[in-house]
Amino acid sequence: METSDGLFPPSLAAALKKLDPEDGEQVLEYFKTHALLTREKALLQASVRDQKKLLVENGKLKKDIEQLRGQLQDKQRRRTVRALFSPPPQTVSPASTISANQPPFPVGATEAVPGRRPTSPQEKRERRGRRRGERRAEGGATGHPPLEAEPLADVFRLDLRVGRITSARRHPLATTLFIQQVDVGEAATRVVVSKLGENTQLEELHGALVVLLCNVKACKMRGVVSQARLLCCSNSTDITELLVPPTGSTPGDRVTFFNYPGDPDRELPSKERVWDRLQPHLQVDCRGVANFKGCSFEVRGKGLCRAPSLTNCTIR
Structure with a gap:
């Protein structure tokens, strides 16, 4: 009871x-x-x-709605192209049909169709030119690829990870470039060439926790191959700060976005320019929190990524 x-x-x-x-x-x-x-x-x-x-x-x-919208737009574009460049249906006049018991025309003779004047050589050439123009408009001769749905560029495709700078030195050929060895939880450290402010001190970089974009294609910068991209934030006065992961983060921790679940690409395709399309939406808000379209950079179970002192600025 x-x-x-x-x-x-x-x-x-x-x-x-x-x-x-x-x-x-x-x-x-x-x-x-x-x-x-x-x-x-x-x-x-x-x-x-x-x-x-x-x-x-x-x-x-x-995500599903965006994919379906892209497919629908692609179908609409293809339908419009076909409607613009497809020739009108030809109607056959009963008077132009040849009777079954009519003798065949001799070689080299032309058929006289009632109500139609003979086609001149100039008209034939113009007709062939129009056909070639229609084929080119469909994408065959101009070299333009056929219309396709725009590939999905979403922030979950970025492989963002926490790294720790183990060593740093200035680039011998550029005063604003720095060469860092960064531990991202892999068997070997990665070499990262990054553009920082001229007032950046090497002592500040050594041992610092940073946020790296790890699935960009390796590229050579002033003779040194860079294997990742170091995320920084800067304002209109060209003050640059490193993006800082939350306290307690360890090298190799993934940086994710709650509203954009998914697995990152193994390597971002250079032709799609995924980073260039997403970068304008990467911002630091008025609280100093890094976000993508209002969704925060998050290390699950540990907190949010922030700028040390800057607010309302861009991430690059």
């Missing part, structure tokens, strides 16, 4: 009052309050889990 509030049986309440007549009521009230708080905490955690699940499902639905 439970009490009217559904928390404790009457026997337990009676036992507490018997053991401690003076404070039994207070002890019982304390237990009731603790039980109610525990129940409310469990309900709150369940609602938070449901909310996160809904956000993940919304992200997937958004």
